[in-house]
Amino acid sequence: MSHPTESAHPRQSAGEPLPQRCVDCETVTDEPIRVGEVHTAAGVGCDVWACPVCAPRLLQDGEAS
Ligand SMILES: [Zn+2]
Numbered sequence: 001m002s003h004p005t006e007s008a009h010p011r012q013s014a015g016e017p018l019p020q021r022c023v024d025c026e027t028v029t030d031e032p033i034r035v036g037e038v039h040t041a042a043g044v045g046c047d048v049w050a051c052p053v054c055a056p057r058l059l060q061d062g063e064a065s
Pocket of ligand 1: 022023024025026027050051052053054055
């Protein structure tokens with residue numbers, strides 16, 4: 001028996017978000033930040049992602065006027 005902690009865990013855990021395209025500058029970022037949600041006509045919700053650079057501005061736009 002080898003090390004029990006070395007089991008084959010896939011890298012796609014919940015704590016590691018997959019790369020997403022920034023909704024603003026369209027850069028693919030490894031550190032996507034969820035800035036909102038859109039609902040399509042079909043009623044399906046889609047997360048909106050932004051890169052760390054654009055996220056603070058987008059989040060501000062949504063709250064303050
Ligand atoms: Zn961006």
